[in-house]
Amino acid sequence: MAKGFINVSISGSGDVSYYLRESECLHVQSSANLSTERAELLEEWKQLERQEKMGNKDLGIRGRHDAQVRKNYTLSLPNELSAKEAANRIEAMLKETPIKDCSYSICIHRGEKDGVQNLHAHVLVNERNLITRKKDRQMIKKEFLEKEFRPKFEQAFAAERALGKDLVSRERIEPALFQSSPEVARELLRIYQEQAEKLKKIANTNSEKTSITNKQKLEVPVQKQPESNHQTQKLNLQSKKRGYVLKV
Structure with a gap:
């Protein structure tokens, strides 16, 4: 592929x-x-x-x-x-x-x-x-x-x-191969078992990464954005008009 x-x-x-x-x-x-x-x-x-x-x-x-x-x-x-x-x-x-x-x-x-x-x-x-x-x-x-x-x-x-690309398919290890070429069949079986373990580890790793990422997303605190100087000045001006001063 x-x-x-x-x-x-x-x-x-x-x-x-x-x-x-x-x-x-x-x-x-x-x-x-x-x-x-x-x-x-x-x-x-x-x-x-x-x-x-x-x-x-x-x-x-x-x-x-x-x-x-x-x-x-x-x-x-x-x-x-x-x-x-x-x-x-x-x-x-x-x-x-x-x-x-x-x-x-x-x-x-x-x-x-x-x-x-x-x-x-x-x-x-x-x-x-x-x-x-x-x-x-x-x-x-x-x-x-x-x-x-x-x-x-x-x-x-x-x-x-x-x-x-070079994965060994289980279908390639036919029973007849053990009779005609037992050494080749055993080697293919060994490779198949090794790659099966690797595939399992990769799948588990991907699953763990996904779980950690989702957990991190849930734990990220929402930070309140500080008011800009422009917003503070606007609030002070509005407060003065109403008879009091907003202190920050």
Whole structure:
């Protein structure tokens, strides 16, 4: 996973079937209002596009021919994760943002170039709030990406980013490997156990830092700002008019 990599592109009429293609899409996970079946999911995204462009009086959608139907968040992921685990982490992250109340689909892809695998996700989001039926304009702004989405994404995969790219996946240590190459299997198992301990320590450290920070925020005393000379002079003038002098 490229450190801190995140790319966002906005599409109004992109082909959703590209993100759902069987040849590369390993797993799909969507918001509760969308289907888990790819064929149905594709049709549902087409229906969302028709509503945004042509309108829907029942839902209070006016419709615009140039409407932005969805935003595509492209996220680079650690190669050692399974597609399901990666999707679960991303969805847990989305539930901490306004995206939780929108229509979204998480498409996990595994590409390959020059023998190097590239696990990544395309998160398709329609920014219309399912409760208010209005578009959340905050999600269109750059501040949402930089100050809310990106930090939560990096935090969700902080442990893997801290250890780097060369993590050993548990799936690589197959039972057959102990028969064919027992020394290699034992070495992989040792590395896996070591990195598991490191991941645990990193997670505990991050949790402790968060607790300390929150505690410090609660303990910070509120200091009363001293009155300026201008304010003091103003009070004295008002006091003289009323027949007494304010001493400070």
